């Protein structure tokens with residue numbers, strides 16, 4: 001989704017230290033505005049169907065756009081809110097610019113959230129939850145502590161921060177995102193960190209305890225086995241006498257050894273003993 005950009009072509013890999021959030025600062029919630037498949041992408045038609053086509057050609061998958069993110073959050077063509085990854089997670093993004101101490105671009109995975117009408121509460125809640133889930137996933141994937149900090153370029157930098165946080169730390173350019181939008185909905189990056197932590201704990205909690213799993217198995221398995229055996233026995237009872245055995249089966253019946261019923265069923269020790277006894281007579 002970004003292989004034609006100067007960023008993708010010119011960037012390098014990085015050691016991941018955290019996750020940095022952006023929001024676009026423009027009223028356009030549609031991913032297609034920014035994200036488009038590359039011209040030679042094998043699944044281009046399918047991707048365009050999902051994303052919708054940017055007919056203005058001003059998406060970020062071009063060389064004249066000197067920026068690039070690891071992912072974008074916004075709306076697909078059908079209105080679904082989702083995440084699209086646009087670069088490998090360890091590709092250094094060209095996202096937050098730099099400040100007097102350096103740049104969070106070296107180490108922080110970065111994504112943009114497409115802004116809509118700023119007061120649209122339903123859309124805000126949907127993208128907020130999506131961004132929390134994405135960040136929780138990335139923290140799990142790279143063993144990051146969502147409430148932690150890292151010492152970088154002489155500053156104590158939160159593992160999770162936004163563009164404006166990076167500016168205040170001297171590690172990003174002067175932008176207001178995400179607070180300009182988030183504060184309208186009573187959220188700040190401390191809420192984000194807490195919500196990411198909570199999402200990670202929810203994920204790690206098993207659905208059932210070990211005792212509950214054992215109890216379920218001990219109740220289920222015997223029933224399943226006896227049901228399977230009963231089904232097999234019923235099927236065997238109904239199987240016909242095969243033609244190759246007809247003559248000898250009839251002879252065994254005439255000799256009083258067995259009665260030709262259930263010819264394909266298993267026999268018990270008792271039945272086997274009686275048949276052997278009758279044959280011996």
Ligand SMILES: [Zn+2]
Nearest residue numbers: 022163175177
């Ligand atoms: Zn930004």
